[in-house]
Amino acid sequence: MPEPPVGEADIERVFRAEYGRAVAVLVRHFGDIDMAEDAVQDAFAAAVQRWPSTGIPPSPAGWIITTARNRAIDRLRRESSRDERHAQAAFLLANEPSSDEEDAVPDDRLRLMFTCCHPALAPAAQVALTLRLLGGLTTAEIARAFLVPESTMAQRLVRAKGKIRDAGIPYRVPGAQELPDRLRVVLAVIYLIFNEGYTASAGECLVREDLCAEAIRLGRLAATLVPEDLEATGLLALMLLVESRRAARATTDGGLVLLAQQDRGLWNRRLIEEGQALVRLCLRRNQPGPYQIQAAINAVHSDAGHAAATDWRQILQLYDQLMVIAPSPVVSLNRAVAVAEVDGVEPALAIVEELALDRYYLWHAIRADLLRRVSRYQDAALAYRDAIARTDNAAERAFLQRGLETVRPH
Amino acid sequence: MKLYLLSVYQPDGAPPAPEVLEPIIRRVHALRDELKAAGAWVFSGGLHEASTATVVRVKDGDVITTDGPYIEGKEHIGGFTVIKAPDLDAALEWARKSAKAITLPIEVRPFMDQH
Numbered sequence: 144m145p146e147p148p149v150g151e152a153d154i155e156r157v158f159r160a161e162y163g164r165a166v167a168v169l170v171r172h173f174g175d176i177d178m179a180e181d182a183v184q185d186a187f188a189a190a191v192q193r194w195p196s197t198g199i200p201p202s203p204a205g206w207i208i209t210t211a212r213n214r215a216i217d218r219l220r221r222e223s224s225r226d227e228r229h230a231q232a233a234f235l236l237a238n239e240p241s242s243d244e245e246d247a248v249p250d251d252r253l254r255l256m257f258t259c260c261h262p263a264l265a266p267a268a269q270v271a272l273t274l275r276l277l278g279g280l281t282t283a284e285i286a287r288a289f290l291v292p293e294s295t296m297a298q299r300l301v302r303a304k305g306k307i308r309d310a311g312i313p314y315r316v317p318g319a320q321e322l323p324d325r326l327r328v329v330l331a332v333i334y335l336i337f338n339e340g341y342t343a344s345a346g347e348c349l350v351r352e353d354l355c356a357e358a359i360r361l362g363r364l365a366a367t368l369v370p371e372d373l374e375a376t377g378l379l380a381l382m383l384l385v386e387s388r389r390a391a392r393a394t395t396d397g398g399l400v401l402l403a404q405q406d407r408g409l410w411n412r413r414l415i416e417e418g419q420a421l422v423r424l425c426l427r428r429n430q431p432g433p434y435q436i437q438a439a440i441n442a443v444h445s446d447a448g449h450a451a452a453t454d455w456r457q458i459l460q461l462y463d464q465l466m467v468i469a470p471s472p473v474v475s476l477n478r479a480v481a482v483a484e485v486d487g488v489e490p491a492l493a494i495v496e497e498l499a500l501d502r503y504y505l506w507h508a509i510r511a512d513l514l515r516r517v518s519r520y521q522d523a524a525l526a527y528r529d530a531i532a533r534t535d536n537a538a539e540r541a542f543l544q545r546g547l548e549t550v551r552p553h
Numbered sequence: 554m555k556l557y558l559l560s561v562y563q564p565d566g567a568p569p570a571p572e573v574l575e576p577i578i579r580r581v582h583a584l585r586d587e588l589k590a591a592g593a594w595v596f597s598g599g600l601h602e603a604s605t606a607t608v609v610r611v612k613d614g615d616v617i618t619t620d621g622p623y624i625e626g627k628e629h630i631g632g633f634t635v636i637k638a639p640d641l642d643a644a645l646e647w648a649r650k651s652a653k654a655i656t657l658p659i660e661v662r663p664f665m666d667q668h
Contacts, residue, residue, distance in 0.1 A: 263641060310663045311555045313640040321642075 149194045158187055161204040162279030163364075167251035168208050170258075170314055173215055176276065176304050182215035183207065189214075252277065253368040254314050256361075260329040261312045268303035269332045275300055277364075278357045288339065288354055326369060330378050330434065333361045337382050355386055366421075373425050377435030380421035384441035387414035399542040403450040415445045433469040436461050455484035472498045476506055479513075488516045504533035508543060511550075520550040554637045556595065556664035557644040561657050563631030565603055580654035588636060593647065595635040603629035631657070635664075 162183060169179035186207045200206040259272040267289075274280045274288075286296035306312065317325045340354025362379040369375050391405035400406075422442040425435040440461045447453040462478035476498055483491035492513045500506035507530035514523035527547035531540050568574060588594035606621030606629075622629055634651065638644040641663070648659045 261641075263645070309665075310661075311638075311640040311644070313642050315642075317642070 149199055151191075153199060154187070154191055154194060157190070157199065157203045157207075158279055161207055162187075163252055163255070163277035164204055165207045165211055166276050166279075167255040169211055169215060170255055170276075171251050172212060174314070176307060178215055178218070179211075180276070182211040182218070185214040186211035250316070250368075252364060254316055256329050256365065257316055257325055258307060258312055258314050260325070260332045261307075262325070262328055263310065263312060264303055264306065266332070266335070268299055269328070270335055271296060271299050272303050273332050273361065274336065274357065277361060280357070284353075322369075323372065326365075326372055326375065329365060330362075330374060333358050333365060334378060334382075334434075336361070337385075341385060355382070355389070358382060359386060373428055373430050374432040374434045376421050377425050377432060377438045380418045380425065380438035381434050381441060383414045383418035383421070384438060384445055387411040387418065387445065393538065397538050399538045401542075402444060405450075407448060410445070418442065419445060431464065431468065433465060436465045436468070440465075453484070455481055459485050472500050473503070476500060476503075476509060480509060483513060483516075488513050492517065502533065504530045504539070507533060508546075511543075511546060515546070515550050520552070523550040554639060555644075555666075557636050557638055557641075557647075558660075558662045558664065559634045559636060559644075559648055559651055560630045560660045560662070561632045561651070561655055562628045562660060563657055564628050565626075568602075577655060581651075584650055584654045585634075587650075588634070588647065593636045593638060593643075595637055597632070597634035599632035600630065602631075 165183045165186065166176075166179050169182050170176055173179055173182075189210055190203075190207065194200075255276055256273065259276055260269045264272070271285050271289075274285050275282065280288075282297050282300060283293050285300075286293040289296070291299075316322070336354055337358030340356075340358060359379070359382050362375070362382050366375040366379040387410050388402070388405060390411065391407065391409035392400055394400060418438065419442050422435070422438050425431075425438070440458055443454050443458050443461070459478070459481040462474065462481050465474050466478060475494060479491045479494040482494060492510070495506070495510050495513060498506060507526050511523045511526035511530055514520075514526055524547060527543050527550065531543045531547070534540060534543075569577075585594065585597055588597075603622040606623070608619050608621040608623045610617055610619075634647075636644060636647055638647065641661070644661050644663075648661045652659045
């Protein structure tokens with residue numbers, strides 16, 4: 144029976160899934176990111192030519208890696224007349240056994256992740272490099288996602304890759320002593336990508352799904368590659384549980400729907416079950432960290448069949464725990480929302496008023512909501528206006544505008 | 554092995570009191586010995602304060618000499634160490650030790666490869 148024809152979408156799928164692996168292996172071989180990227184892109188270009196007639200090979204990743212490696216060696220040979228070191232590299236690589244290519248892969252991606260998220264690189268560069276090298280996003284896609292001109296993003300990537308090369312940022316998993324701190328940076332980068340996707344800080348859409356999907360893919364990778372660090376697992380659980388509510392979070396015309404008003408029938412049960420299973424695993428191991436606790440808070444929300452059934456006491460306890468291990472004004476703000484449900488609006492408002500979060504639109508939005516609930520409509524209206532002035536996301540602004548309408552004098 | 558420059562950024566003005574400075578100098582010497590024992594030390598030295606600097610530059614074909622430093626600011630390079638290290642992580646580990654010893658910020662910069 145003939146195989147179904149291989150279409151562009153099939154190759155695109157393989158590209159998304161395997162690009163990071165292939166680049167990671169090639170970086171290990173050649174010690175040069177640009178060379179690795181060029182070779183992997185060559186290999187995918189060859190796949191686009193070949194696969195429609197030959198079909199997708201049994202191991203697409205293996206085919207891409209082998210092809211990319213051969214292309215890179217060809218390129219090195221061509222350049223070797225100019226450079227003795229390249230000639231030597233080409234000779235050594237051509238004679239190196241390659242049977243274990245795919246077995247070594249997971250480690251390679253982890254190494255590349257630590258290189259991309261090295262603390263010597265600026266956070267914006269860490270994010271861009273991670274999406275480019277591990278996610279296989281194009282420079283144009285990353286630029287669009289972060290609303291900067293493509294030339295700016297291209298420059299950022301060139302500069303970051305230049306620093307990795309010139310400053311000698313190593314391509315290696317840090318030692319046990321450094322690992323926890325370095326993994327924090329990797330997880331922070333993944334979470335930043337997720338959050339940027341979940342609440343795009345500007346633009347027409349509330350959610351940029353491609354960034355969320357990429358963050359979850361990277362989070363899954365981190366959780367799989369470093370299972371002993373439960374924060375990686377906690378972050379994956381957190382992202383899955385937040386993502387599970389995506390369909391319920393926006394109306395058909397793109398408007399924002401708060402948790403309490405969401406149609407819980409639209410929640411993705413499969414993602415909730417996976418996220419909750421990971422939270423239970425974390426609880427059993429009992430080494431709590433900020434991501435694990437935030438995941439647990441989201442798991443409590445996921446348990447409630449309707450908003451009134453939410454176990455706010457448990458949520459408040461979890462926030463109390465979070466305030467002990469990772470106190471911050473933003474955590475305190477979120478805790479205040481739980482306080483409003485458990486102890487009443489006035490005590491919550493008292494907490495919120497103490498926080499120095501004037502630049503954060505959610506502080507104004509939450510304050511506005513609490514003021515409305517204690518019938519201080521004039522103050523609430525001012526707070527809604529302050530919140531609107533501090534977000535560029537169209538859906539968030541429309542939501543806040545509706546809030547403002549409810550407190551205006553009639 | 555790559556070469557890295559570890560520069561110490563020092564605030565201008567009077568140096569710290571002797572009882573502050575003396576333990577710093579002791580720690581810096583100990584670190585230099587550690588670098589040498591590890592085979593990582595290439596060169597190091599402390600500099601007189603930035604007000605002692607002189608700037609020489611070419612302008613329209615003439616060489617002009619002026620009182621320095623070249624860059625105005627509240628902090629200047631107070632000293633530096635050149636080290637050999639396999640990669641940036643190793644260089645940063647020495648920088649961490651230096652920063653702890655000197656209690657001032659350390660800037661790490663890679664040298665260009667020598668051809």
